[in-house]
Amino acid sequence: MLKGIDPLLSADLLYAIARMGHGDVLAVVDRNYPAHAAGVEVITLPGIDVTRLAEALFTVFPVDTFIPEPIGRMQVVGEPDTLPEVQRELFAAAETAEGREIGIEPIERFEFYERARSAFAVIATTDDRPYGCFLITKGVV
Template identity: 35%
Template structure:
């Protein structure tokens, strides 16, 4: 064990976060996301929710400040009367680390899937909330 690293971050996940370079993306996927079929670099984080994982990752992971939207969410399918409350949890965690100026992008389901296929890695979680999928774009350490 190492001091100061949250137990929710596995050695494999820390390795991936360190391997990633500026502009690389990582997907934190909810339990409904087709993770295994969308990547060759799958990490398991079963039993954990995305807000706790996001909080732990953002302690070490710089978001890209050179793009308009370093955080991308899967938008609700058009016509569905559902408003994800987990997005508020994401905003709170992100604002605590990066301030309120950061703007998130929302992509429709199939555009999100295509973007996820190009990500450096996908982290499959046990998150039960719907529309909890999130993409983070890595920045540089300043």
């Protein structure tokens, strides 16, 4: 048991993100994403949506400051400029925790799948809102 750490941040999740280095990428995905198909470590968070995860994650996970767009988002098919609520909420949580504006990279769906295969780990939420899929580059403390 740890004091001052959000209880949503399980031992498995903390262990995975603690092993990551600067520039490593973490995939955060919704329940529709084929998480295990990426072929990397998957941490499943039953009953947790993307927004709740983001609020907890960004209390301990630094977002990269060396690249212009350290958070990638899966584009809505046929509407690449649309920002679903789930995406706006994750971006707001990141910017609040970081105290700065954060660049966002739109990523076409199949390119997202390909890039997620190179992620350090995948955090699979059970958020049922579509397009709750992100690639987040870790920064330094």
